[in-house]
């Protein structure tokens with residue numbers, strides 16, 4: 132293949148990459164409000180959690196560093212039973228909403244305290 136015949140493929144590749152990059156960025160609009168409505172009663176409006184019900188402290192950088200995005204997204208989707216009980220939100224929230232809650236709000240609490 133000579134260069135001119137390859138150009139359309141290079142363009143398609145570039146557009147695909149740009150699309151993937153956009154999909155990788157979470158859409159944070161409305162995520163904070165959703166957290167306040169759906170999560171803050173157990174996690175606190177400040178994200179610091181409540182020791183009595185064993186909710187983790189999202190503002191602790193060490194807690195943030197111990198968990199991957201995938202792990203946190205899985206916990207919100209399927210729930211998690213540790214010392215406390217985190218309910219599953221699959222079916223109630225869309226994967227996009229869960230992604231934004233974790234990557235914008237939960238991670239956001241960690242960033243403001245570094």
Ligand code: HEC
Pocket residue numbers: 166169170171172173174184185186187198202203204206207211212213214215216217218220232233237
């Ligand atoms: C009924 C109370 C309750 C509600 C509502 C709740 N959580 Fe939780 N969540 C918990 C508890 C308790 C834990 C700790 C579970 C454990 O012992 O590991 C937890 C853990 C988590 C974790 C950490 C998971 C991990 O891997 O350690 C994340 C992230 C989280 N919740 C996000 C959310 C989000 C986002 C919402 C709202 C959509 C939400 N939670 C709603 C009680 C709640």
